[in-house]
């Protein structure tokens with residue numbers, strides 16, 4: 001039974017779902033904050049469910065010897081070292097929509113709190129000061145809201161702000177004009193947003209391009225008296241520059257749910273009266289926490305129990321419906337890759353994968369990942385479907401994928417070509433109705449070979465007597481032939497034999513085969 005650790009506070013729904021799905025679960029909501037303890041226990045688990053408190057560092061991943069999946073009950077995954085997880089073949093998934101409405105609502109609440117200085121007015125009233133003249137606010141109606149990031153949350157914020165009769169301008173390099181129109185915002189460049197916005201709200205991930213997107217230089221370009229809301233990530237604003245801008249009045253107020261260092265316990269911004277703070281509460285509503293807990297537990301369970309992949313950030317999704325249909329083709333792609341990988345002895349420059357017929361209309365990305373895994377595994381060992389595409393990229397291997405309609409006799413056809421410095425080797429296959437992969441072409445030579453776990457691949461000159469000599473030698477070596485497949489392009493050209501054998505060949509036995517008259521190459525192949 002797979003075992004999952006929940007190391008941050010999650011709704012009890014998650015624990016129940018794991019149990020209902022046949023997954024053993026340890027719910028230790030404070031463990032994520034204790035790095036040493038996490039390091040000690042992580043090796044026991046197949047799955048890890050987290051929020052933002054658990055930091056899944058490279059060190060934790062290195063210690064996670066059994067870990068297959070990390071599920072983030074929420075959106076931001078900047079607390080997970082995804083490249084390290086990918087290299088280790090660990091799927092990282094999140095729940096991209098479960099808390100979007102809640103977070104957008106928090107941003108709107110923060111905007112109103114800023115516009116009317118609600119926290120300060122509340123504190124003053126409780127202190128019996130009744131400072132009616134001190135708290136002069138501003139209306140939001142007809143004001144301009146600048147959205148930095150118009151994805152899931154940004155577009156909900158836009159919708160609510162439009163409902164409040166605000167004008168919304170958005171800076172988001174990936175926002176298409178059609179989508180901007182659909183969500184009712186005006187797409188602008190950052191400088192224009194800075195110059196026009198009365199309120200600015202941030203809704204981007206924390207990545208290199210967005211780190212400190214509001215800094216001394218950009219803050220100086222804002223309207224004097226702008227109000228800033230950040231319910232995304234702390235690192236998006238240079239906090240020292242914001243402090244100065246709040247002091248000088250360039251920025252009239254800032255409402256911050258997120259901070260560079262969290263938990264934020266001693267931040268200089270806390271001294272300023274025109275700053276409103278909440279402790280990373282953006283996603284904290286009953287509804288959002290139910291949503292994300294339920295989703296993450298279902299997603300992790302599905303992956304561990306059936307291989308279904310949803311909302312993975314480092315692997316293409318495979319739905320429950322397509323999983324059974326894709327599985328034999330994923331297997332075929334891996335086998336073709338493995339075949340080519342086992343025959344390849346020099347550095348690979350490129351891998352081409354062609355999909356033809358019905359298979360071309362399926363979700364080809366997992367098949368590509370499987371093919372790359374197949375090619376790379378014989379050379380590297382420590383590789384899997386998740387890490388293979390990244391490893392290929394890191395090694396400068398070009399990957400070309402093409403799809404086309406059926407052209408030959410086979411309804412489904414995948415051809416994989418590996419180009420090395422010395423040669424190009426293509427292997428093609430299909431899946432028959434029984435779901436079993438078949439090799440149908442090797443180096444342009446047609447055949448129809450069923451794959452077995454142990455095979456002998458021989459290239460030879462097409463001359464009489466070869467089959468007899470090979471059969472006799474295998475018999476002498478005590479190697480039983482289960483299946484013998486032959487092919488050649490034309491009379492007298494090179495021929496190949498793909499022989500299924502019982503047991504495995506030793507190096508010495510292989511040497512005797514290579515030494516046979518007419519043999520050009522002989523290789524023992526193994527398939528899982």
Ligand SMILES: NC(=O)c1ccc[n+]([C@@H]2O[C@H](COP(=O)([O-])OP(=O)(O)OC[C@H]3O[C@@H](n4cnc5c(N)ncnc54)[C@H](O)[C@@H]3O)[C@@H](O)[C@H]2O)c1
Pocket residue numbers: 074075076077096099100103148149150151152153154171172173174175203204205206209210231232233257258280281282283284
């Ligand atoms: N405070 C909280 O509790 C809380 C809750 C949920 C999400 N979040 C954070 O909110 C952020 C947004 O979440 P989302 O679900 O809307 O994500 P999303 O992926 O749907 O949207 C992000 C948007 O940012 C845009 N973007 C990327 N690079 C950009 C750049 N350089 N400049 C401007 N825009 C850029 C993307 O095109 C995308 O449209 C994430 O950082 C997430 O972690 C915080």
Ligand SMILES: O=C(O)[C@H](O)COP(=O)(O)O
Pocket residue numbers: 051052053073074075076077099280281282283284
């Ligand atoms: O990215 C998110 O989903 C939010 O930052 C929520 O974080 P939390 O789950 O720690 O509240």
